[in-house]
Amino acid sequence: MAPVSNQTLLSPAELAFLHSNLSLTPPIRPDLRLSSQFRPLIAETDFLPGTNGSARICFADGTEAIVGVKAEVEKSVSRRTDTEISEINDLSKGIVDETMGGMDEEEHKSTSLMSRTVDNSWVEMTIEIPGFRDDDSLPVFLAEMLNEALLATGELVAKLWINRLWHWKLYIDILLLSPPLSYPLPLLSLTTHLALLSTRLPALKSELDEDPLFNDDWDAAISLYPHSASKDQASSLKSYKFRPPVTLLVIAVGSNIIFDPTREELAVADAVLAISLTSLSPTSETPVITDKHINRLRLLAIRTIDPPSRLTTAGVPDAVNTATGGTAVNAQMTPGVDAGSGKAGVWHPPQGGMKRGLIGKIVQMCLERGGVGEEILAGLDNVDKQVKHTSILILGAGWTSTFLIPLLEARQISHAATSTTGRPGTLPFKFDPSSPSLEPYHLLPSASTVLITFPLKGPHQSTHLLSLYHASHPAASPNWIQLGSTGIFQIADQELWVTRHSKYDRENARAVAEDELLVLGGCVLNLSGLWGGARQPRDFVKRVATSKEQLKGKTSLHMVHGMDVARAVVALHERFTKGERWMLTDLFVYDWWALIMGWGEAGSEGKDENAKGPLLEWVRELMVEEDVRALPRSMEVLGRCYDSREFWSTFEVVPVRARL
Secondary structure (H helix, E strand, O other): OOOOOOOOOHHHHHHHHHHHHHOOOOOOOOOOOOOOOOOOOEEEEEOOOOEEEEEEEOOOOOEEEEEEEEEEEEEEEOOOOOHHHHHHHHHHHHHHHOOOOOOOHHHHHOOOOHHOOOOOHHHHEEEEOOOOOOHHOOOOOHHHHHHHHHHHOOHHHOEEEEOOOOOEEEEEEEEEEEOOOOHHHHHHHHHHHHHOOOOEEOOOOOOOOOOEOOOHHHOOOEEEOOOOOOOHHHHHHOOOOOOOEEEEEEEEEEEEEEEEHHHHHHOOOEEEEEEEEEEEOOOOOOOOOOOOOOOOOOEEEEEEEEOHHOOOEEEEHHHHOOOHHOOOOOOOOOOOOOOOOOOOOOOOOOOOOOOOOHHHHHHHHHHHHOOOOHHHHHHHHHHHHHOOEEEEEEEEEOOOOHHHHHHHHHHOOOOOEEEEOOOOOOOEEEOOOOOOOOOOHOOOOEEEEEOOOOOOOOOOOOOHHHHHHHOOOOOOEEEEEEEEEEHOOOOOOOOEOOOOOOOOOOOOOHHHHHHHHHHOOOOOEOOOOEEEEOEEHHHHHHHOOOHHHHHOOOOEEOEEEEEHHHHHHHHHHHEEEEEEEEOOOOOOOOEEEHHHHHOOOEEEEEEEEOOOHHHHHHHHHHHHHHHOOOOOOOOOHHHOOOOHHHHHHHOOOOOOOOOO
């Protein structure tokens, strides 16, 4: 196999020192990584315009590669004679008649064995490496190595079959942007894997052997490797079992196995192995494997690579070094072999290959459950799933998101949400007002609108959040919406009818942060009491009125349903109002006494039962004592009545879940 090129120039003493460190248990690597730990990398997909799929990966050492995938429709050329075609179709018809039954002649032609003939030439790969010609040994070997793994299962070319007369021709162009600082095979393989995961093909509209006609809507395009294929996708694109392969580079130094070697580590490797593997893909026909004893990885190919260490110069021990007082090597001795081989601290190039037991151990480490291969493929899947841009980013997927996300999905508005734990369906994010780190923000997508559902308190927090997000997304200019509370309007000497323009407690910690956001061009939505789902106002009764005296002080209540909050957020997203504070209620002013008289204290579980409990007696007694003739009490008696008509009128919507 083609050797590793661009050999690192290290002296025999440096090679011996590095080899001895890598031979320790555990090995001490120059960059202090663990033996199975990969170098950090930056990856992105779908960034090249005009391609069906693309990816870019940059290693920490600066080595960078990009891959573009382009698909074109090509007419299939049969390599069989008319007699062979007739015999195959006759055999196929017998099989189809027995298993499928009832097919007409045209359907039979489409399902015959001949119609499924595929060719590896449907995939064409080219690799460009700075400083190398296209026909040099390194790019040629790399292309063959990647092609071998890519075509090993036969499923990629099967996915390119359109009908008996037409197929997709896939062009995979790989470009190494910088001179290879280490053997580039893993970098190119990982980048190709991501590019194929992001590749989409236009949806086919024609049937059988017609000239192919495709859907012009790119949003309807079908992924070449869907993450979770539906039955329609599986039937239209033949979503088979396997994901794109990856090829890992592994070296052996003594008895140690080291993954993802650097240029310096390759220079002292006893043996180098390239191992290609793939994983089962969950589709409608191949469910996700949950049994920990079942392996979801498959070995595709193993190749040995000539280590560059064999081209190094052997060290000379002091015993035969005349410069240090030793005796010169005689004619019967070979320098570095007879004199230096096997001596501790003296470098000697390795000889021979890799033992079968060591190869078996490497394969086991790559394929076992929870092993290196599974970790790498899971990480690459997460890169491909990461959202690049979304319409609405929800910071804090809590109670509000249970109403907002279904509404966004129904209206086909793209969205992403975060949670502190990164639970399924969310991105991990936790706001730390004291941390200047950009790392948590790099995981977030750019967005047209960012909704902050958690409270920001005090000065500088709004500025801190916005500045870090903009620093990590310099090209983004989102509109910011903060969900606040109407509690800031509860102050002494407040006017009877409270609107969004009324005075409020400017010393309140939440109000301070909201004012700061308004200055920065954001928008605040002050919400009244929230209800819906698990939050039922009937369940609040026992908590708000534990005594008659406490009940006497209960006056007005303002509520808004979670569905109406979600609709308000969407309205602001579509018609953003910069620097505005809005008040949101369901346009009702409720009387606590009237609600309790109608509900009793049974809670939501007893909503179909007759009202009962001591609270009913307390309300009756208080009505006599306070000379209240009927419920609900007047606005003047209740006091603090919220008027949120301006929001609903401005955005020309009305509450859909008003009245408790």
